[in-house]
Amino acid sequence: MSSPVESVLTLPYAVEMTAVTFGALSGALHATRKGLDPIGVFTIAVLCAVGGGAIRDVLLQQGTPLFLVSPAYLASAALASVVGVVFARAVGAALPVMNVVDTLLIGVWVVLGAERALLVDLTYSAAAFLGVVTATGGGLVRDLLCHEVPVVIMPGQWYAAAAIAAAVVFVVLVQSGVSVEIAQYVTILAAAGLRSGSLRFGWRTPTAYDLWGDLEARVSAGLESVRQAADERARRHD
């Protein structure tokens, strides 16, 4: 099978660097709020930026992780972290802008991860999985290092859920022969749409639904009403 993705750089390089930069900025913001010291903020910010890609590359085992090979990743992450540490208040004030960019970046991360997987001829399901890992890995690492239950697994707004849906959209489009060029922009829009939809309309991710308990309750309620009806009939008969 020849890969539908010919180059990692189907998304402009600048987009990837923007993603890394904003990942570092939002990591720095999070760490500042947690009251970490400057080294802590710097560490969290850099890991937030490159963490998702690092986990992806370690899992892929196709050589040294990209962020170590190409110095631009660590350089822009470090630069953004320093900005985040020094100008924490200014970055905090720019939060609305950051949120918009962040919304657009979910799909970018998904595409970056999934394309890397398709590039080495992995299955479509693995590509979708690694896309989601790339999009959510940074936040996961951040939360684990801050010793918190990761935000992605708590009920709340759609972030990882949007990433999962976008990853499915991407692989379905690519599999059905749409060019990767078009598929990636559709994916980015889909993720952004779902994310902003959830923010706008307050969609929450569902928690587990006890289907079995529900069915059991219904059946026993049904049996109960049948029994009552029978009792009623018997009494009337008397």
Place this chain on the structure above:
Amino acid sequence: MGILTPAAVIEGIPLALPAWTQLAAVGVGAVSGAAYAARRGFDVVGVLLLAVAEGLGGLLLRDTLLQTGTSIVFIDGRYLIVAVGAAVLGFFFAGLIDRLEALVVVLDAIALGFFCTVGAQAALSQQLSPIAAVFIGTATAVGGLVLRDLLAGVAPRVLRPGVFTGAAAFVGALTYVALVGGTSLERGQAQIIAIVVVFALRLLAVRLSWSTRAASDMSERVWGFWSRAKVDEP
């Protein structure tokens, strides 16, 4: 004739376990990860993530440590499909799964033993030392549990005093490596024996609530032993 000698028992056992057994073990792990997430009140993403973590975590850890190229988990699409299917089961039937506790314990015990042998085997086929194989076998067996607990934000249960899991996995890996290295048994036979050992240990541990204790400082006692011995000498 008629008397089942150990050799005769072993003759009926296949040379290596079929491939679907590994998928089944992944499924068992993933279902219990998903049920755990559902019980903890995590959302749909949490159920998916913890199902994948507990089902595939051990194999991913093994393949990452061994560095033998992209993990089988990503090359063979069925693994992710099984894990996601298990997550769906856990999402809707967590209540039922909780009630079938005995069955879950039994299946988990089998999967634990299975992962020990699979991990150890992978290390052995990379010509690693027996010690490394025991380590990788144990890591493969408990890796999923550890990853699940880490992601769920709790201290890994395997590392804390309690009904033993890690110890059973260690004994299982040891048994497998010893059987493969020290006897002329085929892989499948050694695998089944190790799985039975882990299964028996784990079930006895649960039944009789054997548990590991917190590590305690033994230096006082060791020192006391020696000084007493010295006093007794003359």
